[in-house]
Amino acid sequence: MKRLGMVMALGALALGCGDDGNAPAEQQDVALSFAAVVGEEPFVCGDTYENLGANGTPLVLSDFRFYVQDVALKNAAGAWVPVELEENSFQSSGVALLDFEDGCGELGTPELNGIVRGTVPPGDYDGLQFKMGVPFEINHVNSATAPSPLNLTSLFWNWQGGYKFLRIDSGQFSETDWRMHLGSTGCEGDPMAGGVTSCANGNRTEVELDTFDVSANTVVADFAALVEGSAVDQDAAADAGCMSKPVDTDCGPLFANLGLSFGENPGGEQQFFSAE
Amino acid sequence: MKHLLRTLSLLSLILWTGCGDGDTASGAEAWVWNLPDTVPPPRVPEDNPMSLAKVELGRFLFYDTKLSGNQTQSCGSCHLQELAFTDGLARAEGSTGEIHPRSSMSLANAGYAASLTWANPAVVRLEEQALVPMFGEDPVELGLANMEDELLRRLREDERYPPMFAAAFPNQGDPISLDSITKSIASFQRALTSFNSKHDQGSSALTLSEQRGKALFFGGTTEAGVPDALECFHCHGGFLLSQAVDHDGSEFNQQTFINNGLYNLDSDGSYPEGNEGLFDITNDPADKGKFKPPSLRNVAVTAPYMHDGSIATLEEVVEHYARGGRLIESGPNAGDGFENPNKSAFLNGFEITEQEKQDLIAFLRTLTDEDLLTNPALSDPFAP
Numbered sequence: 001m002k003r004l005g006m007v008m009a010l011g012a013l014a015l016g017c018g019d020d021g022n023a024p025a026e027q028q029d030v031a032l033s034f035a036a037v038v039g040e041e042p043f044v045c046g047d048t049y050e051n052l053g054a055n056g057t058p059l060v061l062s063d064f065r066f067y068v069q070d071v072a073l074k075n076a077a078g079a080w081v082p083v084e085l086e087e088n089s090f091q092s093s094g095v096a097l098l099d100f101e102d103g104c105g106e107l108g109t110p111e112l113n114g115i116v117r118g119t120v121p122p123g124d125y126d127g128l129q130f131k132m133g134v135p136f137e138i139n140h141v142n143s144a145t146a147p148s149p150l151n152l153t154s155l156f157w158n159w160q161g162g163y164k165f166l167r168i169d170s171g172q173f174s175e176t177d178w179r180m181h182l183g184s185t186g187c188e189g190d191p192m193a194g195g196v197t198s199c200a201n202g203n204r205t206e207v208e209l210d211t212f213d214v215s216a217n218t219v220v221a222d223f224a225a226l227v228e229g230s231a232v233d234q235d236a237a238a239d240a241g242c243m244s245k246p247v248d249t250d251c252g253p254l255f256a257n258l259g260l261s262f263g264e265n266p267g268g269e270q271q272f273f274s275a276e
Numbered sequence: 277m278k279h280l281l282r283t284l285s286l287l288s289l290i291l292w293t294g295c296g297d298g299d300t301a302s303g304a305e306a307w308v309w310n311l312p313d314t315v316p317p318p319r320v321p322e323d324n325p326m327s328l329a330k331v332e333l334g335r336f337l338f339y340d341t342k343l344s345g346n347q348t349q350s351c352g353s354c355h356l357q358e359l360a361f362t363d364g365l366a367r368a369e370g371s372t373g374e375i376h377p378r379s380s381m382s383l384a385n386a387g388y389a390a391s392l393t394w395a396n397p398a399v400v401r402l403e404e405q406a407l408v409p410m411f412g413e414d415p416v417e418l419g420l421a422n423m424e425d426e427l428l429r430r431l432r433e434d435e436r437y438p439p440m441f442a443a444a445f446p447n448q449g450d451p452i453s454l455d456s457i458t459k460s461i462a463s464f465q466r467a468l469t470s471f472n473s474k475h476d477q478g479s480s481a482l483t484l485s486e487q488r489g490k491a492l493f494f495g496g497t498t499e500a501g502v503p504d505a506l507e508c509f510h511c512h513g514g515f516l517l518s519q520a521v522d523h524d525g526s527e528f529n530q531q532t533f534i535n536n537g538l539y540n541l542d543s544d545g546s547y548p549e550g551n552e553g554l555f556d557i558t559n560d561p562a563d564k565g566k567f568k569p570p571s572l573r574n575v576a577v578t579a580p581y582m583h584d585g586s587i588a589t590l591e592e593v594v595e596h597y598a599r600g601g602r603l604i605e606s607g608p609n610a611g612d613g614f615e616n617p618n619k620s621a622f623l624n625g626f627e628i629t630e631q632e633k634q635d636l637i638a639f640l641r642t643l644t645d646e647d648l649l650t651n652p653a654l655s656d657p658f659a660p
Contacts, residue, residue, distance in 0.1 A: 144454040156421075175374065191390050
């Protein structure tokens with residue numbers, strides 16, 4: 001709380017000094033657009049979408065949020081240049097929350113965010129890289145003192161420490177509603193270290209959009225592509241949907257579409273994000 | 277009682293200011309561990325030193341139903357003092373009626389756990405563990421997810437709390453925060469030390485039967501002539517009566533997860549789905565059925581037993597170990613736990629006479645600490 005206040009105060013100070021935030025003058029602003037869709041349709045919190053997954057199931061979607069980290073742009077020389085993320089209520093410590101739900105579900109918030117803001121050295125850029133996730137070093141520190149957007153309790157992932165990197169819910173939160181919550185699993189802790197020391201499965205989706213025009217393109221996250229091949233009407237193991245538990249075989253096709261390894265499947269190219 | 281507590285928190289306030297500007301280190305000095313010589317103090321995180329004011333605030337928060345979304349439950353609803361902070365249920369029931377896959381655990385000596393909950397190596401701090409029942413959605417316990425602002429509002433509006441938070445967290449502009457809530461509750465739980473049982477008074481305080489039971493528990497020879505037949509202490513030894521212990525002076529990670537042969541659903545040694553212990557975290561089949569050996573302190577009042585409350589009485593627990601695993605003859609959980617491939621090599625069964633069984637149980641009953649169960653300083657301040 002206190003830290004959030006401080007960050008906000010800093011933000012206000014920076015605003016007073018001009019509109020380029022607190023970055024050195026020679027930096028160039030970037031604003032990366034993100035959108036959430038379900039196949040051909042835009043995601044609207046609370047809407048029903050037909051024909052999803054392996055069995056063409058309809059679902060009422062009520063949450064769609066994800067964190068991104070390690071955002072970088074490709075410069076003219078073909079090198080990846082990290083984007084220095086601005087600090088604001090949707091961004092802190094190099095992490096940004098993309099939030100497409102408007103509070104239609106019980107666990108949401110009215111505020112929306114589809115833009116990642118930051119700065120890069122001046123130049124031309126034509127490619128985008130990022131990971132869906134929260135970096136390990138930030139993921140396992142005390143979430144009760146973390147600044148926004150890392151203080152949203154509906155994105156806490158306490159059974160393993162850390163955060164839900166991706167949260168998509170259907171319905172209104174009954175045990176049988178399909179939900180996907182993605183986070184690190186297989187974590188180990190140490191009482192002397194006072195926290196998590198490693199996680200076997202980081203579960204951070206790596207995205208590389210080789211041609212991406214920052215001013216014209218949008219990163220699109222497609223729910224239909226996420227559940228492609230997944231029987232969202234069935235619950236083969238553990239929870240309805242997928243809470244990332246290694247034992248939950250329902251996660252298999254979803255993880256494959258995120259390019260993440262799961263069980264025997266080594267993972268590969270992610271299908272969830274594309275440039276448009 | 278109320279009066280005493282007020283005096284206590286006042287006293288701590290005086291100590292705080294007396295030690296300078298009320299920095300955190302001086303607050304820690306105000307707290308005195310009331311422990312026997314044989315027991316080291318628990319590990320206390322540097323950023324959350326103990327203080328009387330914090331423990332007292334933690335006690336109120338622990339028992340306050342404002343800490344659940346629908347204001348029907350508190351931590352204390354599943355962790356009742358008179359049951360050594362368990363709930364008497366096989367499986368816990370959350371504030372929205374959702375049944376937890378597991379049994380509520382005793383919080384006696386929670387500050388000494390090498391890992392928290394039945395089988396999760398990742399959870400090692402009480403401050404962080406508290407977030408699980410508060411905000412967890414799978415299963416819902418207190419059901420506070422997304423209600424953090426509402427929770428803080430409820431506490432700010434209750435005139436009791438602002439001064440209590442200010443006393444527990446001096447030098448903070450706005451001390452009512454999620455962080456101070458989890459820190460206070462953690463401090464209260466660290467204060468739930470329980471080393472005042474008959475067993476702690478030494479063998480001379482025990483009846484002959486209890487002494488015989490104690491000997492069997494700690495490696496004695498059975499009437500059948502087998503030394504260390506029962507092997508209990510290998511997993512339930514030390515001052516905590518659990519190997520999975522951590523304290524102030526621990527230099528090694530003593531997290532322990534063991535399969536004690538409760539189930540054996542298939543050739544992999546599976547336990548009922550969704551409740552397979554360490555395996556649920558690691559996905560390694562060799563971890564199926566591995567759980568933390570709980571402390572046996574106060575075990576006489578913490579029935580039913582095991583991670584899913586599937587053993588009702590201490591008699592049946594002893595029979596379970598005597599057989600070296602549980603045989604379930606029919607139904608969805610049919611299988612012979614004795615044959616579980618992941619079962620600990622210590623658990624091979626033993627011959628035990630009826631008298632020896634009664635002796636062992638008599639010893640287990642000496643582990644009850646009446647102080648813990650009745651101490652007004654740990655009790656529900658909202659109780660009518």
